[in-house]
Amino acid sequence: MNFIESLEWRYATKRMNGEQISDEKLQHILDAVQLTPSSFGLTPYNVIVVQDPAIKEKLTPHCFNQPQIKESSALLIFAPWKNINDAHVDTYMHEIATTRGIPAEALTDFGNMIKGKINSSAPEDLHVWASKQAYIALGFGLAAAAVEAIDSTPMEGFNPAGVNEVLGLEAKGLSAVCMLALGYRDAPQDYLANAKKVRRDKEKLFIKY
């Protein structure tokens, strides 16, 4: 399948059959998530990878009992940083300097520009900004899963406070905003398995100049 055929094949899977996906395929999807671009490259979020059935069990009631939580093979939970601060920027500058072999001083202006943005933004605006970055990673993970012929469900139908509590995210300075369940479709149980894709016509979606 080419990329567009993979995107046509995928759908937000409502029922999965519990079959495990291979480590190799999971790794490819995580590679794509890691390669996601972000504003300034800061990547102001973490991605929690849940494969433990006991944790999925605990998460289920906080996710409106959606069956994909338990039926998935792996659950990626995208959690933006709650308090983005200068230390995050300094760590990132250090990563750039060591990865590219350039002196830290060469990055002073870039670091100060990022610090200027974060220190002049209200905490709630920063959370929205960090969440946007996390949603791009969700999109990359979704697309990568399709390429790997792994079924998936993007999810924001959950109670963040409950999910944060189960995973101890508050203590890590994180708060969950969206998830990606990965696994294999249970076609006979899934009313959407053979449903036609509904998308707004290109003529209505795209505004051309």
Ligand SMILES: Cc1cc2nc3c(=O)[nH]c(=O)nc-3n(C[C@H](O)[C@H](O)[C@H](O)COP(=O)(O)O)c2cc1C
């Ligand atoms: C950010 C986001 C959150 C979603 N949350 C849920 C969810 O909690 N549960 C669910 O079953 N589907 C969820 N969906 C799936 C959408 O309903 C679905 O992607 C949309 O109807 C388009 O259908 P398709 O993905 O099958 O092509 C979500 C999708 C996105 C992008």
